[in-house]
Amino acid sequence: MGADRNVVARQDEGTVRAAYDVVAPTYADHFRSTEAEAPLDLAMVEHFASLLPDGATVLDAGCGAGRMLPLLAGLGCHVEGVDLSPAMVSRARVDHPDFVTRQGSLTDLPHADETFDGVFSWYSTIHSPDAELPRLAAELRRVARPNGVVLVAFQSGSGVRDVAPAYAAHGLDVVLERYNRTPDQVVDVLAGAGMTEVARMEQKPLSDKERDAQAVVIARVS
Ligand SMILES: C[S@@+](CC[C@H](N)C(=O)[O-])C[C@H]1O[C@@H](n2cnc3c(N)ncnc32)[C@H](O)[C@@H]1O
Known part of the structure; x- marks a missing residue:
């Protein structure tokens, strides 16, 4: 199935922040833990953790309401979170008070x-237009140690999806777009910022409810 639109994407961070500030309670109530993740997704998270040293420090970059923090901690990581949306961070502090979480942008990380x-980016680059990706990748690379490992998860494909109707079904009025991209595209952007691909996974939609394929790329700081 094709994307909703093929336009030159221009969504700015203010729009994304405002949208997640509105949807935070609904999102956090719906995605409480990793129920939405398929075994292959979780295998990639485990592979990411296996590439790290014992007691590794990890940034959940775009942690949302923090549902992946306990998973990463359970895999032996000392993890903290950062997210663009103050409402998502507030909810992360309520739901996961054992973890440090702070507000900040992937384009200018406060670290x-x-x-x-x-550095773990689970569906947090998906609202950033292609033109922003090199800047995001440079930030992920900057906060990672030499030989560090970066993971990026995203919907695979091309074009732009309008996410607003899905939230309108819950009575929420937001403007929010998501950009699908191919694993090759993400690998190229990471390579441009000094990271070399270690592994990738692409999974076709698992049911009629899922419109897009899902992908995970893991890269190492070269
Ligand atoms: C689809 S949610 C995923 C949240 C979380 N990783 C999860 O799996 O539940 C996307 C998250 O990315 C955050 N985000 C989007 N753009 C961002 C940016 N430029 N900097 C930091 N966070 C961002 C949003 O605020 C939102 O919490």
């Missing part, structure tokens, strides 16, 4: 250079 052994 020092080379802070983390691993």
